[in-house]
Amino acid sequence: MPDPRLTALDAPWMRLSARRQAHSVSVAELARDLAAAHGDDPHLLYLAGLYHDLARELSADELLMEARRQAWPVDSYEAAAPILLHGPVAGGWAGDAGLPAPYAAAIWWHTTAHPHLDRAGRILFVADGVEPGRGPYPGREDLYARAFINLGDAYQGVLASTLGYLQARGLTPHPRLLAAHRAAAPPPPP
Ligand SMILES: [Fe+2]
Numbered sequence: 372m373p374d375p376r377l378t379a380l381d382a383p384w385m386r387l388s389a390r391r392q393a394h395s396v397s398v399a400e401l402a403r404d405l406a407a408a409h410g411d412d413p414h415l416l417y418l419a420g421l422y423h424d425l426a427r428e429l430s431a432d433e434l435l436m437e438a439r440r441q442a443w444p445v446d447s448y449e450a451a452a453p454i455l456l457h458g459p460v461a462g463g464w465a466g467d468a469g470l471p472a473p474y475a476a477a478i479w480w481h482t483t484a485h486p487h488l489d490r491a492g493r494i495l496f497v498a499d500g501v502e503p504g505r506g507p508y509p510g511r512e513d514l515y516a517r518a519f520i521n522l523g524d525a526y527q528g529v530l531a532s533t534l535g536y537l538q539a540r541g542l543t544p545h546p547r548l549l550a551a552h553r554a555a556a557p558p559p560p561p
């Protein structure tokens with residue numbers, strides 16, 4: 372019998388473009404494999420991977436409306452760039468469909484990360500950043516390999532790469548991303 376947590380989200384899944392579906396399947400497969408490597412739940416991380424970008428193709432108005440309907444506390448960065456809300460909105464849908472809270476939260480934070488991100492959140496964030504379908508960028512293959520060996524190290528690398536990407540384009544990072552990057556930095560040498 373199919374997992375009801377999968378069928379509950381058939382409708383938004385069918386509205387995604389083929390390109391987004393392919394990315395989501397690739398993230399799901401990598402998140403599942405990373406979960407197996409690091410002692411997390413492979414099936415729940417597979418579902419989180421499938422769901423993480425379900426709201427990525429909504430319009431800005433739709434994202435704002437849905438975030439407010441879910442009582443998400445929209446901040447000034449999200450109000451100015453509603454695309455940042457695609458994680459929180461999809462995480463809300465996933466929670467409603469029965470995905471346990473830590474995995475719905477992993478979806479919430481998959482774009483900006485969070486200074487207190489747990490293992491499931493780190494796995495999803497890293498899988499989203501390094502899945503093989505991501506256009507080639509310097510260091511992707513190395514981060515992919517490191518993700519299986521040292522999750523914290525790969526997480527820090529994907530945070531740094533995301534910040535570098537934003538800075539190169541003159542985009543302001545969300546303060547949560549900056550805080551996550553600071554929190555993940557290795558301690559200074561004694
Ligand atoms: Fe996303």
Ligand SMILES: [Fe+2]
Nearest residue numbers: 394423424499
């Ligand atoms: Fe994604």
